[in-house]
Amino acid sequence: MTAAVEARARAEFDAEIRQETTPLTAEERQRALSEFDIVVPTLGDQFDAGSFAGVPVPRCKLLANFGVGFNHIDITAAKASGIAVSNTPGAVTDATADIAMTLMLMTARRAGEGERLVRSGQWQGWHPTQMLGVHLTGKHVGIVGFGRIGEAIARRCHFGFGMSVSYLARSDKSPGFPVVRAERLMALAAAVDVLVLAVPGGAETRHLIDKAVLEAMRPSSLLINIARGEVVDEAALIAALEAGTLAGAGLDVYEFEPKVPEALSSMEQVTLLPHLGTATEEVRSDMGHLALDNVAAFLARKPLLSPV
Numbered sequence: 478m479t480a481a482v483e484a485r486a487r488a489e490f491d492a493e494i495r496q497e498t499t500p501l502t503a504e505e506r507q508r509a510l511s512e513f514d515i516v517v518p519t520l521g522d523q524f525d526a527g528s529f530a531g532v533p534v535p536r537c538k539l540l541a542n543f544g545v546g547f548n549h550i551d552i553t554a555a556k557a558s559g560i561a562v563s564n565t566p567g568a569v570t571d572a573t574a575d576i577a578m579t580l581m582l583m584t585a586r587r588a589g590e591g592e593r594l595v596r597s598g599q600w601q602g603w604h605p606t607q608m609l610g611v612h613l614t615g616k617h618v619g620i621v622g623f624g625r626i627g628e629a630i631a632r633r634c635h636f637g638f639g640m641s642v643s644y645l646a647r648s649d650k651s652p653g654f655p656v657v658r659a660e661r662l663m664a665l666a667a668a669v670d671v672l673v674l675a676v677p678g679g680a681e682t683r684h685l686i687d688k689a690v691l692e693a694m695r696p697s698s699l700l701i702n703i704a705r706g707e708v709v710d711e712a713a714l715i716a717a718l719e720a721g722t723l724a725g726a727g728l729d730v731y732e733f734e735p736k737v738p739e740a741l742s743s744m745e746q747v748t749l750l751p752h753l754g755t756a757t758e759e760v761r762s763d764m765g766h767l768a769l770d771n772v773a774a775f776l777a778r779k780p781l782l783s784p785v
Contacts, residue, residue: 512536516541518550524540529560540562540563552785562785563785574630576754577630578637584748590746615641619645621645622677631652642656643656643659666694669694672698673702678704682708691710691717700723711732715741726748728749767783
């Protein structure tokens with residue numbers, strides 16, 4: 478937690494704050510469910526069905542998740558054990574959309590490659606055809622998932638870069654600026670210059686971007702993932718990049734995070750970030766405060782602010 482959130486947690490609650498940043502082990506998850514009234518987990522803490530099965534009568538009655546995504550929690554199993562779940566939507570929207578734009582610009586303009594060149598001492602100076610990239614202004618972007626984050630990305634693309642925006646969602650959206658809803662993922666992938674993933678993780682979206690979708694994309698197009706790593710079939714992505722059927726990719730998340738395949742690390746046309754989506758002091762504090770707001774509401778027997 479940030480200093481502000483940790484201070485509030487200690488002031489308002491009888492809180493034990495774990496100092497390690499590694500995910501909770503199976504034993505730690507069972508201790509959490511057995512010994513605490515409320516647990517504030519985050520995305521690495523896999524509260525799967527086995528975690529709940531191992532504690533038939535849990536003391537814990539709320540998992541106040543620190544993060545908007547909750548695919549690391551088996552919601553059905555939690556509720557069957559009498560445990561409510563909340564998350565932190567809203568607080569993460571703009572920061573995550575900003576990282577999507579960062580990845581788009583870095584990948585299109587070869588910024589990571591350029592920085593490595595300068596740091597290496599091998600840069601020989603400007604010339605007219607040096608490191609030519611892709612001009613994003615006026616291009617066509619496709620956004621898979623059009624919730625808060627997807628809409629925030631679209632807004633930046635439209636107003637900031639004059640891009641045409643298409644999206645894939647379960648229903649029509651009216652964000653207040655021109656967007657076109659795609660009927661199918663394959664058609665969207667084939668039509669756009671940049672495909673941005675902004676869907677939740679989980680079984681429904683695992684390997685949503687597979688070999689067939691990647692083959693449908695143009696050889697000049699870019700894939701940007703700020704969703705969850707498992708949304709993309711990483712092996713298929715590597716194959717597409719190696720074959721040149723995809724121009725580049727910008728990734729903030731990975732299928733087997735924190736492991737990143739050497740094949741991706743060695744590709745200059747790939748931008749790799751260490752899951753920075755919400756990594757600002759203000760946003761992480763906002764997330765923490767919302768998690769604690771849910772804790773406070775729960776203890777006061779009031780409705781959760783953001784129940785799952």
